[in-house]
Amino acid sequence: MPIGVSDEHRDLTTSMRGWAEGLGGPALARAAEGQAAEVFDAVWGKVVDQGVVGICVPEALGGGGGSVLDAAVALEVCAAALVPGALLGTTVVGALLARHGSALPDSARAGFALGPDVAYDAVGAELLLLPREGAWWLVPADEAAIAAVEGLDLTRRAARVSWTGPVDAATRIDGLAEEDVRRMALTFAAAECAGVVSWCLATAVDHAKVREQFGAPIGSFQAIKHLCAGMLETSEAVAAAAWDVASAADAGDDEQWAYAADVAGAICLDGAVQVAQDCIQVLGGIGFTFEHDAHLALRRAITLRALLGAGDGFALSLAGRAVSGARRRVRVRVEDGHGEDRDAAIRTEVREQVAAIAAADDRRAALVDSGYLTPHWSAPYGIDATPVQQLVIDEELAAAGVERPDLKIAGWAVSTILQHGTDAQRERFVRPSLLGEINWCQLFSEPGAGSDLASLTTRAERVDGGWRLTGQKVWTSLAREADWAICLARTDPTERRHRGITYFLVDMRLPGLDVRPLREITGDAMFNEVFLDGVVVPDECVVGDVHGGWRLARTSLANERVAMASARLGVSVERCVELVGDSPVDRVRVGHQVALATVCASLGARVTLRALTGSGPGPESSVAKLLGVRSRQEASELAVTLAGHEPLLSGADSSADLHEMLLTRCLSIAGGTTQLLRNVAAEQILGLPR
Template sequence: MSIGISDEHVELASSLRKWAADLRGRELARAAEEDPAATFDTAWAALTEMGVPTIGLPEAVGGGGTTLDVAVALEACAHELVPGPLLGPAVAAAVLGEIPEDAVVALALGDVVWDAPSATHVLAEADGGWRLLPVDAVDLTPATGIDLSRRFGRLVVRDAAAGEPVAVTTDLVRRTAVTLAAAEAAGVARWCLATAVDYAGVREQFGQKIGSFQAIKHLCAEMLEAAESVTAAAWDVASAASDDETQWAFAADVAAAIAFDGAVEVAKSCIQVLGGIGFTFEHDAHLYLRRALTLRALVGDSDEAAERLTAAAVEGVRRRVQLDLGGRDEAVRAKVRATVERIAALPVGEQRAAFVETGYLTPHWPAPYGLGADPVTQVVIDQELARAGVTRPDIVIAGWAVPTILEHGTDEQRERFVRPSLLGDLVWCQLFSEPGAGSDLASLRTRAERVDGGWRLTGQKVWNSVAERADWGICLARTNPDAPKHKGITYFLVDMRNTPGIDVRPLREITGKALFNEVFLDDVFVPDDMVVGAVDDGWRLARTTLANERVAMATSRLSTSTERAVELAAAGVTPAQRVAVGHSIALATVCSLLGVRSTLRSLAGQGPGAESSVAKLLGVRNRQDGAELVVELHGDRAVLGDDEAVRDAVWELLNTRCLSIAGGTTQVLRNVAGERILGLPR
């Protein structure tokens, strides 16, 4: 998915990519390989005719677009590697607000001039301030550098007085440069990902398409994770340009910490997937690696950005993305606010029942248990709950069990289970995984044999949280051993308290505590009326959810461990540790941004994008790495165990190791992402 989410931005990106492809930028770059003074005039003429460099200028001077519009355009042009001046003039236009007619304004950050041979003017620091200098007031020495599609050069100012003073700051110029360069990084990452996936889908080795090899599949899935991170950061910093300065600066540092290293890694991985052909000069992949390396060199060190993020977070800054509902909330806002205020006024012990009565506990569920709420209403409810400081109760495993009962159960099952589960009167556990059927759940061996009036279940389940206190369990068991493994499975509801033959044994984990259990089923009777859906159709039920999915409003808080790392940074850590904390802040912020983008797609009436799948993978890494970082920040105190905060940190580190296993291992999820999102062969 590209930076743009709205229908207008999706259309803009698509049309510009098609247009930019006709410019044959890669061919132009190759043709000018040995010419340090190449200006790529034909590409620039096409760009100016299309109005790309001036999209972000005020409407009165030929623009009228937002910074996000500019970012969408730059991403599309970078995807096709449009050569010559574009990024520098776009940054200059954004900073200046207007540019001289027919001018090509190059940007000088330090001694390096962007788009040196093409320049008619240079925006540079001179005599203690920023000036717009005519090219005859400076000496420019162009060179052919890493990026063959652009020309840079060195700057010597001969006559600063000939330039017009400009009321901008270095911070503003650099922040704008990061904002728009991040959009180009997203375009580079997108092309590299698509190129690698396309090749992996057709190239054969050992009699198979290489995309079917798990190593290649995982590499492509990792590229997807990086590309989505780059895109989310680029989208956010462009969106934040219209926000207050503190928020924009924070978003820019997240982009600087994520986007450019990410684009370089995706470009390198693209060459790796391509193999020998990717290492040849004839293939275009190296041109994109060159562009990615150049962007990273131009905008500064990611560690410096990470350190600034730590400093900002210590001062209480967090990225707070405001969802623009476009007035669609006006019809429901007043009613929602009144209902939330009524819930908030109740004693805490009475609030849960009020949540259930109003449908606000599960607003995405159908009435009478929810509201059948559309995405806008769901977001408004979340916003008003946050404003009132009221937390929605967590229904835990019931959040998996009850939707299946609602969608596939009988009226009697719905009457018996749904409302008590929402009220918290019934506690559920999940009896799915087995010692030999974890990620490959369809290989389960627990058998269900038909008897008079129901079924007898025999087998072993594992990793069952709250089974020791659950009232009911949702259980998958094999009812037809002769059917293919995804068939012949049935979905049962098991009475955990009143059924003989159930043995729940605590399973002590690496933390030393027992949060999970293993459950042994020995000839456990389940009556026919506790079968959900059709016999032998349980696998389909286990994989379905309600059509009206939950839309959540992302929080501005970082992950728990990252917040703790910020607290420790405030108390004093080494410079290297401050950088590590900053990178954790950047990753945690990107994870939140992926959620925001997914919500915006729902609000736009679109299906889920890759963000929802990538968010799980990145979220696991964020929580695991963050927990490990906190222990590292405690230093040698971690070995003593005589401090409660240190003990908690060690417990969190150990406990989060389960996250890359539970709910499908990271490796299996990357297989799924490779096949279902990227379309790689099985």
Template sequence: MSIGMSEEHADLAESLRGWAAGLAGADVARAAEHEPDEAFSATWKAVVEMGVAAIGLPESLGGSDGTTLDVAVALEACAHHLVPGPLLGTAAAALLAPEAVGATVAAGGSIGLATRPGGPVWDAAGASSVVLPDPDGTWWLVPSAVLDLRPVVGLDLTRRAAPGVDLPLADLPDAVALPGLDAARVHRVVVTLAAAEAAGVARWCLDTAVAYAKVREQFGRPIGAFQAVKHLCAQMLETAEAVTAAAWDVAVASAAGEEQWAFAADVAAITCMEGAVENARTAIQVLGGIGFTFEHDAHLYYRRAQALRSLVGSPDDAAVRLADRAADGVRRQLVVDLEGRDAEVRPAVREQVAAIAALPEPERRAALADAGLLAPHWPAPYGRDADAVAQLVIDEELAAAGVERPDLVIAGWALPTIIEHGTDAQRERFVAPSLRGELVWCQLFSEPGSGSDLASLRTRAERVEGGWALTGQKVWTSLADRADWGICLARTDPDAPAHQGITYFLVDLRSPGIEVRPLREMTGEALFNEVFLDAVFVPDELVVARPGDGWRLARTTLANERVAMGSARLATSTERAVEIAAADDLGAVARAAVGRSVALSTVCSLIGLRSTLRSLAGHRPGAESSVAKLLGVRNRQDGAELVVALAGDRLALLGADAPDVWEMLNTRCLSIAGGTTQILRNIAGERLLGLPRG
């Protein structure tokens, strides 16, 4: 997937990827390994003819009048196939000083760039001019002819840089001052375009590793069938999605004002560069010995990723800046432009929400349920069959009116199954009362010996007159101590294959034969329970669908899936870490850790936003929705541990009742509940990446 979300950007990315593949950039880079000057002139001519370098220039200067996001989409596509040459420096100069460099770029010239006084000059070979800063902060455009630039073959074999210039720039012939430029703006532009290239690198590494894992055999099986390799590839997918989201956002933020752009640039500097390096490393690991050869392209991408990270500066420095910005109250403001599609929906929703907001607090839930606003994506009469636009409008209006939608908890899983597969009598009996909060549900799925492996469950249901007798043990059941009803899976045909012979029951928790025993967790509390069923009678009318349909029903989701707008607020523990950073005099290492937490929390929101935008465009959720839980769990767990770490030796005085300690202990369950992280990575590897089953 391209960093661009629109059809136009998808088409641009696809077109440029096809064109870039034909340039055989990796082969060109190898062939020019010992040529520091003019190594990529033929490739650069193709880049100019394609118009890539001039995308960001105004039409009046011979460009395409493209946005920063347009340029980023193009650079991502070119980096995916490792197009060599001075594209990054030239594209950055075109955005920074279009009037000064436009004629040169439009005519096919390239521009070198240094990001600090005396620093290396990027893309120096064959450059017509160079953008340079002097020590007093003035930026200049200097003709290469008056500089003694000596390009070298460095780590990145697809680019050429020259040692820094240590001259009084104002005295050089034909040097032109570039008013309006400062180090901060140059840094933001460079990070934005380098992030786009990092996204292309990260995605190529993922694609290459997965393709190899599908065909390379060891011990008579494709290596992608081995869980260790599958997990490496799934982690690469998580990283690629994070890099893609951050690279997209920093390009979008370039039009959102300096404060927002600076915040997004620091998120990208942390996420994108390190993510590209990490995926390149992992790709080499999956490729094994072949990945370590000079003939394979993997090392060229690894070199490019390392060089990009050096270009934008230390991720730790970016993390410190990000922590300071967050402590000053800055957050990435996530905005969805509905482009007028909300006009028909909003007035009626606003009127209904206003009426509900006027009610006393205890009466609001019933009113929300009756209006179909609790789960608007559900079918009428329980919801509104709301599409993505209507769902966002409802969320916005509820938030504006200060009306909080209650969490349906387990009912949010039980009711969709009843709505889609249950009888009219079941729907009438359970759906509306549950929405109004009159019935509380629990989920009787997990067992001591099965966990996520529901196919191995042992709770049995035996035929009796008028129904079934359920016997077995369930565990990790939240709310069982106060639930009215439970959704329960039990085996009705012990001779059927593992995924068959399972039936979906609705169990009255007040039935004889049920014993609920609280399980005390590491927090000291008892959220979970063991539930013992001893010949518990369930009448036939409380079987959902047909006996044997349980496995299929357990995986039910309504076709019209929930769409939600991400919040500018960071994860709870990250906000707490920022609060500590704002109040305490933390050292640079601790502040960098806070900044990294802010970056990850922001990326999680961005991934949610991209999923929402896909829904608005009428597409099914992509990989970003599938990796959201994996990244979200890491975000919450790492953030909670960071907060505790910031307490230092004061932690010795804090018990489990301290909020920060409780959060740290409680979030340990997140990588277990609802499917362990390892199981989810297996699923991602098989269903999203197409790796073979083990």
């Protein structure tokens, strides 16, 4: 997915892509090798005509009147097409000047310096933003000594710059600090990183679909699938971080922008280099040739990282912010056609309803009665809430200190009953389940049918008035506490795989059920084996059509739940922030975990934003599962490491950190292993062959 997820930004991406690719950036970069940067002059005129530079400059100053996020979307497209020239430098300088009430002259190119001698995009520029005597100055290029340097990035030109003359010809930018310049440069560099990784991922996937080895496309090999799925994970993380830092720049809160910039620095710069390297790996020998464009993308990624620094420095800074109590607060808003929040008309009503819930003696019952426990469901159990309404309800419940109870398996069971069950089943099960009067478990997995659930063998044989179930289920959470279970069993043994499976509701007190606890590595026994020995389930407990259970198992309510992003980093990451001392090494490790957790929250916010704009689900939700598992596992292990000798002195029963570390090992197995999910992502999202 590109940075922009709104309709306007998707339209901007689409409209600019053909133009940017038509400029022939890679060919121009090769043509300019060893020559002066004037080769790029013709391109610059087209960039100016297209309105790429100055997008985020106010109209009153002669700009496009857009946002920083608008400009980031444009730079992403240009970077994916390797449009050459001073786009980054000019955009950075123009955005900084706009914040101080001035603008670059029309069509002027600008470079900037982050070090004492080297200026980025300086060759061919009319103006340079340079530091001197504790201040920042806009300097005419002819006032400085500029020695062009053909660096690693063939699409750009840096220079060694010396400015020692009088300051009379320069303009001092009062109030501008080095951290402002770095933050703005990082914001737009993150957008360019997103463009680089999107091109690299698409190039690698396209090649993997057609390149054959051993008689098959290489994309059908699991090793290539996993490599491309890993690229997808990183590219989505880069896009989310780039979107968030640009959004934070527009929000007007410098502390939040600084936090988001550290996250982007920890994620985007190294991420772009890694994806570019992986692209060449998938391409193989052709990717190592100068004729292929892959090395140009790698050169751009490495140059951006060299300009701003590797991720560790940003992680170190981010850890310090987290220790001081800072957290990223993402507030998703969708405006109407007049620039007003779409939630304004409903917030008062929601706030009044939430106040009544907060004052109730039985908050859970009040949540159920109001429909606010599951607002996305239809009445009478929900209110058919739109995504905007759901967000407002979430925010108001949080503000009032009202927590929704976790429905656990009941959420899956009840949603299926609502969508596919009979009126009698809905009357019998839905409200009691929402009130917590009925607890549920799930009888799906079997010893020979875990991730490959379609190979289940538990059989259901027809008897008078119902079905006799025989088989074994395993990894069943909370089976000993459950009143009822949702169960898949094979009702037609002549059919294979997904056919001939039926969805049952099973009373866990029926004769023939034997529940045996399975002790896990934590020492707990949350999981269970469940043996069904001739358990008779009446016809009234069949959900949907006989033999049609597979479809039910894979569907949920069409009106999907959305939620606001939490400012919390997760139990283990928060614990790492609490435990970390002054060691720079430890702080870097913690900072990377803070960045990953923040990106996971940003991915969730992007999913919500897509829902708010009426778009279908994108790859963010699938990637969020993979990255979320990684975050919890890595952070829980780091928390134990930071605890030092404490885990050696505490048993599993008394060490919450150790318990969490052991518990999270199941996350990459439950609900489909990480490896299986990467196969699914490669095939269903990226379109690689089976």
